[in-house]
Amino acid sequence: xxxxxxxxxxxxxxxxxxxxxxxxxxxxxxxxxxxxxxxxxxxxxxxxxxxxxxxxxxxxxxxxxxxxxxxxxxxxxxxxxxxxxxxxxxxxxxxxxxxxxxxxxxxxxxxxxxxxxxxxxxxxxxxxxxxxxxxxxxxxxxxxxxxxxxxxxxxxxxxxxxxxxxxxxxxxxxxxxxxxxxxxxxxxxxxxxxxxxxxxxxxxxxxxxxxxxxxxxxxxxxxxxxxxxxxxxxxxxxxxx
Amino acid sequence: xxxxxxxxxxxxxxxxxxxxxxxxxxxxxxxxxxxxxxxxxxxxxxxxxxxxxxxxxxxxxxxxxxxxxxxxxxxxxxxxxxxxxxxxxxxxxxxxxxxxxxxxxxxxxxxxxxxxxxxxxxxxxxxxxxxxxxxxxxxxxxxxxxxxxxxxxxxxxxxxxxxxxxxxxxxxxxxxxxxxxxxxxxxxxxxxxxxxxxxxxxxxxxxxxxxxxxxxxxxxxxxxxxxxxxxxxxxxxxxxxxxxxxxxxxxxxxxxxxxxxxxxxxxxxxxxxxxxxxxxxxxxxxxxxxxxx
Ligand SMILES: Nc1ncnc2c1ncn2[C@@H]1O[C@H](COP(=O)(O)OP(=O)(O)O)[C@@H](O)[C@H]1O
Ligand SMILES: [Mg+2]
Numbered sequence: 001x002x003x004x005x006x007x008x009x010x011x012x013x014x015x016x017x018x019x020x021x022x023x024x025x026x027x028x029x030x031x032x033x034x035x036x037x038x039x040x041x042x043x044x045x046x047x048x049x050x051x052x053x054x055x056x057x058x059x060x061x062x063x064x065x066x067x068x069x070x071x072x073x074x075x076x077x078x079x080x081x082x083x084x085x086x087x088x089x090x091x092x093x094x095x096x097x098x099x100x101x102x103x104x105x106x107x108x109x110x111x112x113x114x115x116x117x118x119x120x121x122x123x124x125x126x127x128x129x130x131x132x133x134x135x136x137x138x139x140x141x142x143x144x145x146x147x148x149x150x151x152x153x154x155x156x157x158x159x160x161x162x163x164x165x166x167x168x169x170x171x172x173x174x175x176x177x178x179x180x181x182x183x184x185x186x187x188x189x190x191x192x193x194x195x196x197x198x199x200x201x202x203x204x205x206x207x208x209x210x211x212x213x214x215x216x217x218x219x220x221x222x223x224x225x226x227x228x229x230x231x232x233x234x235x236x237x238x239x240x241x
Numbered sequence: 242x243x244x245x246x247x248x249x250x251x252x253x254x255x256x257x258x259x260x261x262x263x264x265x266x267x268x269x270x271x272x273x274x275x276x277x278x279x280x281x282x283x284x285x286x287x288x289x290x291x292x293x294x295x296x297x298x299x300x301x302x303x304x305x306x307x308x309x310x311x312x313x314x315x316x317x318x319x320x321x322x323x324x325x326x327x328x329x330x331x332x333x334x335x336x337x338x339x340x341x342x343x344x345x346x347x348x349x350x351x352x353x354x355x356x357x358x359x360x361x362x363x364x365x366x367x368x369x370x371x372x373x374x375x376x377x378x379x380x381x382x383x384x385x386x387x388x389x390x391x392x393x394x395x396x397x398x399x400x401x402x403x404x405x406x407x408x409x410x411x412x413x414x415x416x417x418x419x420x421x422x423x424x425x426x427x428x429x430x431x432x433x434x435x436x437x438x439x440x441x442x443x444x445x446x447x448x449x450x451x452x453x454x455x456x457x458x459x460x461x462x463x464x465x466x467x468x469x470x471x472x473x474x475x476x477x478x479x480x481x482x483x484x485x486x487x488x489x490x491x492x493x494x495x496x497x498x499x500x501x502x503x504x505x506x507x508x509x510x511x512x513x514x515x516x517x518x519x520x521x522x523x524x525x526x527x528x529x530x531x532x533x534x
Contacts, residue, residue: 062443085447092445102440119446121244167445 011073012171012202013038013061018070020056020226029068030056032226038219039234040170043197044204045213048223054206055099057223058175061204062096063087075171092120095164095201097174101156103148109135109159110144116166127166134162138192154185161192172201178209190216244450249457256430260462263422267466267519268473270415271512275474277408278511279504281401286497288368288401297363297371298388299378307359313381314361320377322370327362334360416519423462423523427455431531452528456521463520467512474508475501 015036021029031053038044046054059065061074063082072079077090103112110131117127135141138158148156157177164172174193178186190212197203207213213220222230253260299317301310307330314326329337365371371389378387431438438451482498 064443088442088445088447090445091443094445096443098443102436102443104437104440115441116444119441119444119450121450163444 010040011037012040012042012075013204014071014073015060016071018060018067018072020053020060020065021068029226031060031067031223033070034226034228036221036228036231037234038202038204040202041197041200042202042234043194043216043218044202044221045216045218046204046206046221046223047208047210047213048229049208052223053226054223055175056226058096058173058204058206061171061173062091062094092167093170095161095167095169095172095196097157097160097164097172097177099175099179101148101160103156103159103163105148108145108147109140109151112148112159113162113166116163120167130166131162134165138162153180154182154188157181157185157189158192161189165196168199169196169201172196172203174204175206176208177205178207178212183211186212187215242453245453245457248454249461252430252454252458253461255433256426256458259426259429260458263419263426263523264462264466264469266415266422267419267463267516268469270412270419271467271470271515272473272477273415274408274412275470275508275512276478277404277411278508279474279478279499281404281408282499282504282507283497284401284404286499287495290497291368295365295368295371295390297365297374297378297390299361299363299381299384300386300388301359302383302385305359305383309383310359310361313383316381317361317363317378320374322365322367322374324364324366327364329360329362331359416515419466419519420523423459423519424526426462427459427524428527428530430455430458431527448532452532455528456524459522459524460517460520463516463518463523464513465516467516471509471512475505478504 013036015034018031018034018036019029020031021027034053034057046057048054056065060067060072060079063074063079067080075090075093077086082090104115107115110128113131113135114124114127117130118124132141132144135144138161140155140158140162143151143155148159151159161174161177164174172193177189177193181189186209193203193205194216219234220230220232221228299313301313307328310328314328317323317326363374365374375387375389378384441451479501482501485492486498
């Protein structure tokens, strides 16, 4: 079984008539016949009310779950036919920032960050150096030894982002990365995301904070009850001032 | 690979009591099997030697010629369970008897009271077939009487059979217990690290990277258990034998104690194979179950 890219090399994400129903499909679908194309270098916001299917979209892209029907291509892989061993390779090219951070509570901030590179088979020394660099850029240099629970919400969010950036991802996915943060902390996170975007990553951010969308700009997609009800379109991308 | 072994060793300590219990079980399992095997091997050697001492004696009708008896000897020698047949003339029989039971009084007899007691003394390769041989001998013409030690042969033979079954039974049940404990240890380890495994998967860790350490851990439990059992059996069995040989020298006349080196030639690879096998299987099963979900 092969998963050869169908769309061009510039297509990072492509959904064709994607429907996702949880629990075998008796319930109302979380996503319904969604079509979507995201090109390399785009900065995309996905917004919508709670339960509209935003996290489901992210979970489909990371292959945490499979679509009920339709076709998804991510970074050239057909997500319905991808092999188990290829999922690991795909995820190494993605940075994922989870809504609940998913940091290991019994490891230090440095160890948590290093883990992203170590699982790819990189040595400890190299991983440590890279993690220190990234943590420094995030302004977390002094907190390397701290455990996640000793960090503030904003610091934990930054830690999750630092880990996601370890392998210089081609695609960065963030599910409500500013969810529980005040505006200042939220903007700090957004600045780091735009920095990663400028460094070459395609970025997809889920948020329901329209103020941030206004400030940062970029493509906006709105979901409602599992359908795409608004898409500002791929071409419209405002540059940062 | 280095990652798997390093994490595997760390896993041994992380699981603490679980690891210790399964390690001890593997050790005890192999230790008991090892002791049983040693006893069995010694018993086998003892039976082998005993088989040489257990004889069947055939007495012939009075007046039979020596040539005739020697003809029978050739016939009996042809049978495959027979090791050797010795012709004992009447005179030899009387001398033996006299020396053993009469001592100096033997000289008081003028005539040989055992004049008609020429016999064939048969030693066997396989004493379990003594009954067949006896039946065959009793049907021969000219045979007056067959003396055999059927009881002793049967007792020795069945002791060996019982011990073989004991070894197989004990080994099997202890193996299953060992397997179960390693399985539980590895399952508990996977369960305890569920969150970490989940996260590593999202960071792009391969199954090998995630589950390699659990194989290493199972393998280490199996091999460490095998090594511990190796030393225990060597020390204990070796010491016991030495003690028995020194304190009860008469035992060495009855029992054959094989040197430990010879026993280890069989037991060593067996322990090693068992340790590896049970360690791999004990971790393969929970990992496989985990991968299928
Ligand atoms: N694991 C699940 N099992 C069943 N239903 C789910 C599951 N996850 C989400 N849903 C349902 O799917 C819909 C979309 O959920 P989600 O994608 O999490 O929305 P959002 O992230 O936009 O709040 C919701 O109705 C939710 O209840
Ligand atoms: Mg959500």
